[in-house]
Amino acid sequence: MTDNAAASSVPAGLWAVRLGAIIWFLLIVGCLMALPVMLDATWLLVAAAVVLALLAGALWAFLRRLISSRHGRFGHDWLKGGLAAFFVLCIAIAAPIYYIAVKTETDPALLPRAVLTNGEKTVVYQGMMHIGTERFYKQVVYDAEKALSDGYVLYYEGVQPNPEGDKWFADNLAGGGDLSDNYRKLGEMCGLQFQLGYFDLLEKDKAVHPQSHVTADVDTLQMKQEYDRLMASDPEFAAAFQAEQAAQSNAGGDMAGAMGFLDNLTEGQKKLSGYVCRFMMSRVAKGNGEARQIDKVILDFRNRKLAERILADPHDKIYITYGAHHLEGILPLLQQADPRWRVESVSWIRPVEAPEQFEASL
Template identity: 25%
Template sequence: MNKKEIFSFAFLALFGIIIFYISGLVGILEFILSLCIYSLVFFTLHIIWTYLRKKESMDISSFLKKFLSSMASIIFLLVFILGGFAYYNNEIEPAPMPNITLSNGEKTIIFQAMSHVGTRSFYDKVINDIKERKTNGYVYFFEGVQGGTEENTQKFDKAIGIKFDKNLYKNFSKLYGVVYQDNNEFLGHINDLDFNVDLTIDEIIERYEEGGVEETSTTPPMDVNEEILNTLAELNDRQLKVLVYINQAILNFLIKSDGLRDVITEHVGNAKLFDVILNKRNEVLSSAIIKSEYDEIYVTYGLLHFEGVLKLLQEDDNTWKEIERFNYFPIQ
């Protein structure tokens, strides 16, 4: 064997050991079986191809050496790309959640962008910030869509395509090795000046149905909770750790990638419903800020809402501007 073949076989052996460590005997057997199946498929294709072109085909031994060498190169490349992607987004440049101070000279708003799932330390920092600000005279505005009638809840689930219940983010967080955002943790600190500034499910459906809604799908909403629980039940602890690390990298990447995030949110799913969930709620928050009797307000709202809220504030009063910004990191 030449050096390339020795390296290839050594890498495949190492990769097999890693699979065994993560997935056990079943994992390594599945890996070996996959290599056998693909080698037979490609060897058959090789025989057919050489026959049609009237060329001499390789013997099985020579073909296997070339095939395994090629597979080692492909697996190495994939591992390098995926591992590099995950390491960069988790360790070198994780996604920030900005804490932004806005002012028009009369009122001061601190907008803490939020993620529905994040590390315990991220939420603890936000809680401590709320306590400090409320000690210094701030009131607290927070997002939180309240429930509606059973009929409207079913309409909402159908429009968004998933069964949306209180356990969704809790279960979702398990796939990311973090915790979920529990608004109750942010309430009642220092004083009771906490205000839920948001729409209800009934109000969202009312705005969504304005002008009529064309039914385009008869598919029932997906039970994401069940899918998540089934996935978790199939994974051992080591497999879950690998999945969590990759999922965290993907989430960090999506949070940072404004353009890709906008394409996904606007073109994947129900655009009209998304307009209500984003833009109509921006109107609710900006109106509450403008009309509030309080001059110092601490706001926790989703990251996607900031630009729209700032735009609406500036349309009302062009002296609104950003005066300070720093970042927390929810997935780090």
């Protein structure tokens, strides 16, 4: 007897039983994977799923008795429909968390390490994020130390304080409170690290060779002055910035307040928020966000100042650690001053990934 003949001899009802068994198996496995996520969020999710499943099961049993002459006992149909509904609800609730976790790992954000040159001066531009993995920052610091030994001058990003602009900066651009503290708390929520702690490793060389370490950024007063200029001369900027501020206020206040709310989460909720946070940070690193008028201050203005500093610097080798989104604006500015500027090479590094956890026994 051939395989086709054997397959055709299997009753259709048996195929239905086999398919049903496979479906139940997948539902059970999916539910078992979903329950830890739901319990990490809150046990109330499980309780709500049970109640909804019981209601759905009762409705299923009632409808089946109305539309089908082949039905079992009401209690049996209720239990079977309720279990199926509970499994489906659990999977649906946990699926978004699994999606963003898998998406972050399989489609990671990448930051450039671009070598720019005009034939006379070489600039190594290492794109940065304010929070990332320990491995990412250690690799950047290692590269920076090597660049120092090769005779490069290090440029650092970091808006400098100025008493006349600090309050404006904190209220309008830093999300309220201290920006470094906010980033540090955000890093804790994401299961990531704040960058400044790792650059402390270069302090010893900075003390010996201060001329090789340059904070190549503007101060808060300069940013405020640019903001004031745009508010007075650019109606589109003024209207959009006011709308953005109103939207932020309606969405729940400043960043410091949001960080305070996160302090009250349970350990399980913090773990889940870490998945969401790393997903969002990956999107930010990829540039998946709408352009904002305030970028004229945060990006465009600082890009111009950094390009001017690079062009005026007498050193022929500069290593820059700066936000990755600045690179696409800085290169055209350099090329406007000297068309010979070009990208000589680019390599990529991953800044965001799930924290590594190792367990063993002696």
